[in-house]
Amino acid sequence: MGLYDRDYGRGGMRSPWDRVENPRSMTITLIIINVAVFFADMIFSDRETGFSLASWLAVSSESLTQPWKIWQVLTYGFVHDDQNIRHILFNMFGLFIFGRIVEQRIGAAEFLRFYLCAIIVGGFAAAISGLAFGDAPTIGASGAVVAVTILFACYFPNTEILLMFVLPVKAWVLAVLYVGFDLFGALGLAGDSNTAFQVHLSGAAFGLLYFFRGWNLGFLADGLGGMNQMSDKIRSRSRRMKLKLHDPDRKLAQEAREADRILDKIHRNGEDSLTAAERRTLERYSARQRKKRQQAE
Template identity: 60%
Template sequence: MGLYDRDYGRDERTAWDRIENPRSMTIILIVVTVAVFFAEVLFQNTTPIRLSDGSEAMVKSSPIADWLSVKSDTLYKPWMWWQLLSYGFVHDYQKIFHVLFNMMGLFFFGRIIEQRLGQMEFLRFYLVAIVFGGIVAAVTNIVMFQATGVQASTIGASGAVVATVILFACYYPHQQIYLMMVIPVKAWIAAVLFVAMDVLGAIGLMSSMGSSGNTAFTVHLAGAGFALAYFYQRWNLKWMAPNSLMDLPSKMRDRSRRMKIKLHDPDKKLAQEADDADRILAKIHQQGESSLTAGERKILERYSRRQREKRNQ
């Protein structure tokens, strides 16, 4: 059964009508992300740099973005792995459309997916999508640095937002959405178009078509891949909840204890050996002793020896 063959929602309501609680985890994520954006604007720096012709130019930078972004060496520094999550809440403060489009996508699609998954499961889905995209971004930056010598960094919630949109298309493939706020298409068609454009961008074709070279196409694809795996593998990230993680050591001890009991159960072993001996004796009665295999002979000899020892005790 394909992505667009599944029949969800047999009532007359659309996916948009299923939103019951407008104040949700999605809104909290948007508020946090926008707050970080304004912090970037508030604490920006202006640094002079000298150009090749000897003149100086003033360049704006954000210490917050630099601190929270995923860089080429993030994977090499375990103490900086928190950047694999923090980069997803940072955006280009000089381009308001970067954060605006991401938060619009999260607002429209995130609330519906949250309604479907529940607040905490959606939060786990969103954060894991960010982390997975961050790992891919770090690898991409490493490859770029080795190929060009340019140190690159990655920011933005695009990967997690793409994951949310793709998961929406999986759950509601025939729901009509509007591309560029104008063109009506079914959700599964939009999902295919998004993924196709990101694939073209990732292999470098979009650059020749006039697309921005600053778009993290590989992070978008990571988000899409994570959403598809989550949907088709029927994943549930409940095990990542704090209470589940706290119970993990006790669960491991219980499992180890059960394994030890299973491995050191002499009564069960003796009962199995007796059953095997009865089966072999029945085979001798029906087919003769010559029909026994080498393994069956060893089992019978071992059983006979154990019975003799028991009588001599």
């Protein structure tokens, strides 16, 4: 039984306070952003004048040689070829399949940090490759999606994946095939291809290092301490309001606060971060809530 199949993971309509405490999937949010940029590129690009949103946001060697364009090492990862719908479809499908599970494992905030760092690593790889061998602008989320896929395979190596929707293979086998194909392409053995193999390989390397080195990118949020404190105050105010309305009894209020804290921990760090005592607290709180609903009926 999955985390969100349990009683304390269910809910009805989401109030504004619920959205603060239990934000929607970061994976879905990233997909929405990518799709929005894709359609914005289609709408605002002008083939006659040569203006293209994609070319403006793409990464290239100029992103390094012209430092005022350094932001392109990030923005390229949210742009896709508007003349080839398969480009965004394949990337977003991979992100949807593997991203949600990895996000549940490491938490939404850490997943966002991992994803953005994978894009940046791939962006620098593309820019440096352009300096060394000559380049064309690079766009697409594939490097970050490969990083997510590799991390999924590291966490769940024996999970079966349907390759080409037909052939069942272990996740670790899929990861090996990904890396092998990209190595093959990077060596120029794949013929003429517009695929940025070096970006894929940098994403795969980042995913492997993240897993085997046991990295946690939470330190990147230190500069946002003020925003985090504000978020904590909002969550605290939300809990006090809920307790005042629904839990006048002090013992129940303490239990509800503890349940909220544990759920917040799950959203930050994943269910695997819970201790045995915290799991028992959630189960006890869940049973109490079920009993209250049954009595009300």
